[in-house]
Amino acid sequence: MGKLPGERFELRHYARLTVAKNNHIYLARDNHYFSVPYTLIGQRVKVIYTRSMLYVFHKGERVAIHSRGFNQGSYSTLKEHLCSQHQHYRDRSPEYYRSKAAQHSKVLSRYISLLFKQGKIPEQLYRTCDGLLALGRKVDKERLEKACNTAMEYKVYSYTFIKNMLENNMTEATAEPSARELPEHGNVRGKTYYDQYQ
Structure with a gap:
């Protein structure tokens, strides 16, 4: 054997x-x-x-x-x-994506620039960039810019985050509820009422 x-x-x-x-x-x-x-x-x-x-x-x-x-x-x-890593191959690069984003919007271009500063290998971010550019073709420019600005404010650089914001209409400004005074009525006890029990 x-x-x-x-x-x-x-x-x-x-x-x-x-x-x-x-x-x-x-x-x-x-x-x-x-x-x-x-x-x-x-x-x-x-x-x-x-x-x-x-x-x-x-x-x-x-x-x-x-x-x-x-x-x-x-x-x-x-x-x-x-x-x-090969200078002669420029079809897909951070510059390519920044340039494509700039044709759509300065805000999207800034968002993609910050995306590439996250320390990842560029090729690992190309699918994210392709997704963001696709959103740029489908979605109203102002809504996409609001989503990008919110993402930058929270330092979240993700296609999924932007897509979810748009799908859930989270880009619409929500006004803070204004503080309203209570209506006047006879059942309100003032300071003098409580003073008598001290």
Whole structure:
């Protein structure tokens, strides 16, 4: 009998995925994003994953390898994969999104600029920016600006926050209820009434 394998046997799972504009593929099973070289944006890739690892292949060649990530909605990113690390690739960049936002509104442009100052890798924010620009095409400019101003006031930089504000009509100004005086009537006891019991 031969030696037992040095590594534990792991089931393999297969998927065919498209590389998004933010340099990542999305593995729905984990609700997790994995980076792929920027030259493959828009391409279909073959993904093989086990309990612990994920491998990405394009035309039979392995182009990326990651430890499997299980943080819901998070990113596993290798900087060398990112288009922001390559000056000649400018189709998607913070400047691109700031410029697109400025065509719509100065407030939206400022909001997106602050979004990129949150310390995240730019590619991890591109989906948020795409969502915000899409809202800019669908929603009244004044309402979107109010939502952005509120979000900036609370330092919340999130597409979901802006979308929820708009869907729940939270951009409408709510006036503070004015203090009204009580109406006069005969059942009100004044100070002199209570003085007699001291």
